[in-house]
Amino acid sequence: NAGVTQTPKFQVLKTGQSMTLQCAQDMNHNSMYWYRQDPGMGLRLIYYSASEGTTDKGEVPNGYNVSRLNKREFSLRLESAAPSQTSVYFCASSSTALELAPNYGYTFGSGTRLTVV
Amino acid sequence: GEDVEQSLFLSVREGDSSVINCTYTDSSSTYLYWYKQEPGAGLQLLTYIFSNMDMKQDQRLTVLLNKKDKHLSLRIADTQTGDSAIYFCAEYPPGTYKYIFGTGTRLKVLA
Numbered sequence: 001n002a003g004v005t006q007t008p009k010f011q012v013l014k015t016g017q018s019m020t021l022q023c024a025q026d027m028n029h030n031s032m033y034w035y036r037q038d039p040g041m042g043l044r045l046i047y048y049s050a051s052e053g054t055t056d057k058g059e060v061p062n063g064y065n066v067s068r069l070n071k072r073e074f075s076l077r078l079e080s081a082a083p084s085q086t087s088v089y090f091c092a093s094s095s096t097a098l099e100l101a102p103n104y105g106y107t108f109g110s111g112t113r114l115t116v117v
Numbered sequence: 118g119e120d121v122e123q124s125l126f127l128s129v130r131e132g133d134s135s136v137i138n139c140t141y142t143d144s145s146s147t148y149l150y151w152y153k154q155e156p157g158a159g160l161q162l163l164t165y166i167f168s169n170m171d172m173k174q175d176q177r178l179t180v181l182l183n184k185k186d187k188h189l190s191l192r193i194a195d196t197q198t199g200d201s202a203i204y205f206c207a208e209y210p211p212g213t214y215k216y217i218f219g220t221g222t223r224l225k226v227l228a
Contacts, residue, residue: 004159031214040125042205042220043160050214058215090159102148102167102209106216108159 003027006091006109013081013116021076021112023091031094032074033106034066036087043090049074081116088113121208121219128225135193137222139206144187146208150216151180151191154203163191201226
């Protein structure tokens with residue numbers, strides 16, 4: 001099925017370990033996003049890529065890096081994991097700026113549940 | 118700062134109407150959105166409203182917008198157990214390429 005695929009679905013890390021969360025979309029979307037979801041705090045934007053070749057910081061970028069590998073793939077890296085990064089991470093994509101296509105919204109992956117101990 | 122506020126929990130009986138409220142912050146937001154998140158899944162777009170509209174109806178869903186008070190609401194008629202989920206409102210300030218999401222309201226439907 002077309003959509004946004006995230007891997008892995010679950011991960012447990014020890015403090016100080018590194019890992020990369022993978023995200024791929026097959027809808028030929030231009031823009032991709034990484035969010036984290038924490039109880040009572042909604043979704044907070046970590047990084048986004050408005051188009052291939054560009055990345056920008058969101059609300060909570062500290063402790064993370066991203067790579068827009070190509071139009072399909074947008075990865076999120078934790079260089080030295082901390083317990084505060086325990087969260088559910090969502091990748092999303094959109095075809096274009098929503099002003100041009102408001103009815104499409106974002107397409108979200110099913111999430112990666114990360115625990116840092 | 119940018120805060121989109123929602124109450125955290127709502128509980129209703131099956132068959133009743135649910136009303137989920139949201140207060141947003143950026144009056145320049147052209148579109149306002151509602152997303153639904155079912156357990157263990159990502160968010161799915163439910164509906165959206167253009168800022169020059171007061172109301173939009175889509176089957177069991179009614180969206181009301183009070184632009185003066187920056188208040189958005191989602192009414193679900195004849196609420197069913199399958200409507201149990203977290204509902205997020207989101208604003209989309211033009212030119213920013215990104216949403217500002219609310220905290221989410223967890224709707225529990227009692228049989």
